[in-house]
Amino acid sequence: MMKAYNETWVRNRYILDQAARWQRQGLLDEAKMELIRAKFPVGFRDSNGFIEIGLFVFSIVAISGSYFLLATFLSRLFDVDLFYHFFNIGFGAGIGLLGGYLINIRRYYRSGVDNALIIAAVALVCAGFIGLFPNNLPLWQYCLMGLPLVLAAIWYYSDLLLTLAAFVTLATAIFDGILELSFGKQLLPFVLMTVSASLYVIARLYENREELLYWRDNFILLEWLSISLLLISCNYFAVREMNYWLLDKRPAEAPEIAWAGLFWFLTFSIPGVLFYLGLRQKERPLLIMSAIGWGLALAAWRYFHPLFSLEIYLAINGLSMLIGAVFLIRYLHVPRSGFTDQPDDESPKSFLLSTELLSTVQATSGHLDPKDDLRFGGGEFGGGGSGDRY
Template sequence: MKLYNESWVKNRDIVQQANQWHRQSLLTDEQLDRIRQAYPINFWRPNPFVEIGLFLFTMVAMVGGYALLALLLGELFDTVFGLFNLLMAIGTGTLAYVMINRRQYYHNGVDNALIIGTAALAVAAVTSLLPSSPPFWTICAIALPVLLALVWYAGDTLVMFVALVMFYGLIFDGLLEFSWGRPALPFVLIVVSEVAFQAAKRAERRPYYADAFNLTEWVALIVLVASGNYFVVREINGLLLPSAPGQPVFADAPEIGLAALFWVLTLAIPVAYLWQGLARKNRMLLILGGVGLIAAVATVQEYTEWVPLNVALTLGGLILIGMAVGVIRFLQQPRNGFTDVPDEESPNEFFTNVETIGAMQAATGTQHGPNDKLRYGGGDFGGGGSEGKY
């Protein structure tokens, strides 16, 4: 049993796709009405500005209520800290369940805040059982199962983000407990991030967890490219080294071992992202590959200073603007599956979600032959954008 109605979440995606096709005159008004009747959505969702306001208001209300109850308990608060947080977590979780089921909330700000508050209180209650000042990796190890359970129950993206922070915090701080952990840290993070990315790609793509899986892919790819960047590795390694008496905390980081390998990875990983992004038509890889390549150039500039900083910034900006204008003009007409046309106006052959199409056909009672304008199947979508064949 999940917190939200999974059928409505799936219906939302079907109706959104139907609305898009209707705007392109691929569906008639009558067909769109049939789809909406066959796949109802009873969630209540405001516009984004109201959603943000409701989220902030609910968070302030929860923090204020927590602080007020803590003040009322006085000195007793420290004694019953764990029990207090557990009861508060049960209370906020119950409130979220009741409001979602009675008022049909779905990611409208109020429920997001209540879920985040429930997660924070539950983690605080569990970690209060630890001895005073526990290592950070211990907190992460205890908090991670609680957060993942909430992700399974609610499919909340913000909770998934915190769970990812705990996951990487567990690996980062845990490795530092070993003598070999610091030099092995970047390689472990690269391997773990690749495994996490592949696991998210291969996981069941139910609409209920789509946003959480997508966030996992983004975070894993960002950590992977950062873990191979020479600047990131060298500077973090310098911060982790014990400082000599009288030495500034932010002194210049010393040279790292296997420096040549990290210089290669600084350039190779972004290039691999771009190559795979072009091959798979994957927007996520293209974006991160471009950003990683810019970071690689900035890393070279940081340690070689081949031109003054102001000149480098000016030249870099001009080159990027020129490239952007050139690519936009070049892709005004679709070329090899790439186009600058917005998603709302994408060519018809991009619509290759077979499951959605089958649902629409069942709802509208239509079947499309080989000579129709809209042709179904033959493609694959994934990640942060389309990929595969068209």
């Protein structure tokens, strides 16, 4: 089915990225790389990150200026009550058509300009569509109205900012909807934990499917967002402060919450589970989020049970991390159980595509030694996380 970007080029771009990692590992020479580039051409316009950020900001400013200028002029000619809603839809559709034109003609792919046009188009269409409904509905209903539009745009564009917007919209809808229940405050953390864990599992299941390569980065981002929400929703400090701010009459400090012992247990145990899974699967994102979770857990414990001043805590933590880093660097100088301090270049020996396509790449570039382990999934290096495995 048609997408905004050329799916073949997206696929070929991923192949060339993997092949470039092979080349940096010394598995391919420049002549073989040229053969692969010729076999898998990519027509997207190349740019660097700083230029993309600048183009994104410039495009947002240009779109905003055009929007307010045209809206100010046309609002004098039409009924203001309905004008802005239809104007938002129409202007957003126009921006979307302009974005599609530039993607096809200028061959943009996440180059800043197209990202800005996509975000602006979807935001305006959603705002105009939601504005057509009564303005006294609950927030969660507005979120559920806009969510299908955002998801449809993600399907068409595979934009990462839209993925973030969809995740925030879904979390907001759940947050506001659960609070309408009489026992919503007590139920909310468990619902958020369940939803975040479910989204992570779904993202992991579909991340490396060849037919879904167009959205692979979206699934990876969803994994990071889901684990982040999981760590926040189980953290004792976050739950206690959330309950405090939801009180109609707030006391001087946040009162104790129900099931406090359970939340203290979850605060420390869930990062431990992430650490175990990261070690077992040799997956960097889980290890990173586990470390962040432990940091949040220790910060929450220190906040409610301080033993020393903040300065002493910072000094102890900094010294502990420094000693731990030096020890791990020296200990992992020799690879142990699949872990090493040597840079792995994002698991270049894994090729997360079909075995048939891998055979085509090997046939194009010439024979690669079997010991290089360039298999589908790459054994213990295979799987998700954008190659973020050890």
